[in-house]
Amino acid sequence: MPAPLLSLRGLTKTYGTVRANRGIDLDVAEGSIHAILGENGAGKSTLMKLIYGVETPDAGEVIWRGHHVALSSPAEARRQGIGMVFQHFSLFETLTVVENISLIVPGSKAELTARIRTLGQEYGLEVEPRAHVHALSVGERQRVEIIRCLMTDPKLLILDEPTSVLPPQSVQRLFQTLTRLRDRGVSILFISHKLEEIRSICDRATILRDGQVTGNIDPREHDAHDLARMMIGRDMPETRPAVAREPGELRLELAGLDHQPDDPFAQSLSGINLQLRAGEILGIAGVSGNGQGELSRLISGETTDPAASDQIRMMGQPVGHLNAAARRKLGFAFVPEERLGRGAVPEMSLADNTLLTAHRQGLVRRGMINRLREAAFTARCIADYDVRTPGPQAEAGALSGGNLQKFIVGREIMLAPRLLFVSQPTWGVDIGAASAIRRRLVDLRNDGVAVLIISEEIEELFEICDRIQVIREGRLSAALQVSQTRVEDIGRYMIGAEERAGV
Numbered sequence: 076m077p078a079p080l081l082s083l084r085g086l087t088k089t090y091g092t093v094r095a096n097r098g099i100d101l102d103v104a105e106g107s108i109h110a111i112l113g114e115n116g117a118g119k120s121t122l123m124k125l126i127y128g129v130e131t132p133d134a135g136e137v138i139w140r141g142h143h144v145a146l147s148s149p150a151e152a153r154r155q156g157i158g159m160v161f162q163h164f165s166l167f168e169t170l171t172v173v174e175n176i177s178l179i180v181p182g183s184k185a186e187l188t189a190r191i192r193t194l195g196q197e198y199g200l201e202v203e204p205r206a207h208v209h210a211l212s213v214g215e216r217q218r219v220e221i222i223r224c225l226m227t228d229p230k231l232l233i234l235d236e237p238t239s240v241l242p243p244q245s246v247q248r249l250f251q252t253l254t255r256l257r258d259r260g261v262s263i264l265f266i267s268h269k270l271e272e273i274r275s276i277c278d279r280a281t282i283l284r285d286g287q288v289t290g291n292i293d294p295r296e297h298d299a300h301d302l303a304r305m306m307i308g309r310d311m312p313e314t315r316p317a318v319a320r321e322p323g324e325l326r327l328e329l330a331g332l333d334h335q336p337d338d339p340f341a342q343s344l345s346g347i348n349l350q351l352r353a354g355e356i357l358g359i360a361g362v363s364g365n366g367q368g369e370l371s372r373l374i375s376g377e378t379t380d381p382a383a384s385d386q387i388r389m390m391g392q393p394v395g396h397l398n399a400a401a402r403r404k405l406g407f408a409f410v411p412e413e414r415l416g417r418g419a420v421p422e423m424s425l426a427d428n429t430l431l432t433a434h435r436q437g438l439v440r441r442g443m444i445n446r447l448r449e450a451a452f453t454a455r456c457i458a459d460y461d462v463r464t465p466g467p468q469a470e471a472g473a474l475s476g477g478n479l480q481k482f483i484v485g486r487e488i489m490l491a492p493r494l495l496f497v498s499q500p501t502w503g504v505d506i507g508a509a510s511a512i513r514r515r516l517v518d519l520r521n522d523g524v525a526v527l528i529i530s531e532e533i534e535e536l537f538e539i540c541d542r543i544q545v546i547r548e549g550r551l552s553a554a555l556q557v558s559q560t561r562v563e564d565i566g567r568y569m570i571g572a573e574e575r576a577g578v
């Protein structure tokens with residue numbers, strides 16, 4: 076057998092009391108697609124950071140193309156031929172796509188622009204090189220990160236959950252990209268929570284649990300059920316079916332909403348109509364970058380529009396002119412797409428992060444923080460939502476991606492909202508925790524809460540929504556009853572085939 080491209084022996088990394096990686100052995104073959112699987116907090120991202128030189132191991136050896144190496148920084152890793160696309164992106168928001176890429180890749184702007192376009196077309200990663208990153212959706216930002224990596228011509232490409240934010244069509248194209256790269260001899264290390272994907276594309280899978288390797292298998296020889304059990308150590312919980320019920324009063328109404336953003340690359344919205352009642356879940360499906368971000372900001376109150384005051388109504392009141400805090404006072408709660416920065420402040424403790432939105436739950440009295448209540452609220456959120464962390468004082472930024480998501484979703488549900496809006500509810504969350512979050516959302520609906528979800532995962536929307544509307548190029552389709560709709564119908568709306576067919 077040829078020598079592996081990369082071998083790890085006994086790699087260990089500890090953060091304070093958390094043993095994130097314990098004696099990891101791993102071999103990545105040349106020209107292979109190798110999955111790393113594991114629950115949230117199992118240590119997958121830490122392992123990738125050790126390989127990419129972002130973190131230094133406490134113990135263990137890295138053997139790269141037959142030589143012992145110390146990958147002391149990402150620049151060193153890139154020099155050796157290792158590239159990485161992170162779960163949390165590392166782009167400068169105020170720069171354009173091509174400016175961001177030029178920080179790492181040499182070449183004139185014109186050359187880089189041309190290469191971005193060619194690579195984009197070749198690999199199904201289209202993005203406008205002149206667009207400012209702040210105007211891009213999460214999915215588009217990820218495309219930029221992948222293109223930037225490919226431009227450094229890596230021998231090993233590490234992808235931390237590359238498909239979690241991609242719509243199904245793009246996942247297929249990305250897989251073609253990865254397969255093409257593998258056929259040209261590039262190895263790919265790939266973190267994913269989506270077991271079917273792993274089975275369809277990966278040659279090998281290494282399973283981590285609690286910082287240790289618990290399995291090293293050929294994923295094509297095991298079904299998704301088997302993989303799930305190896306990963307979470309038990310069988311998958313089932314989602315409880317929603318109880319049929321009569322929807323109640325209108326909690327959210329968008330009536331003929333138009334919006335022209337200031338940013339020329341952002342998507343304008345036109346004629347948006349939506350009605351959401353107490354006791355139902357409405358899902359918004361669509362390929363990222365079709366106006367989801369703009370719509371989210373208008374609903375959450377991050378963007379206010381006094382002229383459209385009456386076009387956005389919550390709990391029966393016009394709110395277009397109200398900011399986010401005023402809308403929350405009416406019983407609105409919100410989980411944004413970006414966990415770090417918008418959902419939570421990474422430098423603050425979890426306890427202080429609960430204050431951001433839960434201060435009205437008796438945590439602040441006469442301007443004074445009640446630390447005991449703050450700690451109790453945070454501890455309840457950690458326990459009820461199975462957030463794996465040392466405790467309420469842990470910094471939000473130190474949590475693994477999925478655990479931070481569980482924390483933010485839990486915090487917002489604990490506010491007992493009348494209207495809950497969740498963008499990408501299970502992004503980056505492992506399969507066990509994802510089904511737990513979905514069950515919570517269905518329970519809320521059954522208790523009479525109005526729930527709005529934006530998700531790019533059609534299966535997820537089908538599992539829990541009563542009705543689905545599809546957003547495309549800033550317009551929202553009519554609502555489709557899930558019980559009378561097939562997944563393929565939504566897919567056709569997403570790519571605009573319904574309009575072309577004149578339906």
Ligand SMILES: Nc1ncnc2c1ncn2[C@@H]1O[C@H](COP(=O)(O)OP(=O)(O)OP(=O)(O)O)[C@@H](O)[C@H]1O
Nearest residue numbers: 090095115116117118119120121473474475476477
């Ligand atoms: N900088 C850090 N400081 C303190 N603890 C950390 C730090 N980075 C990671 N950890 C901890 O190490 C453990 C492993 O985290 P890691 O991010 O590697 O998990 P993961 O398997 O990638 O999870 P996910 O699927 O949620 O992304 C977690 O308990 C996490 O809280």
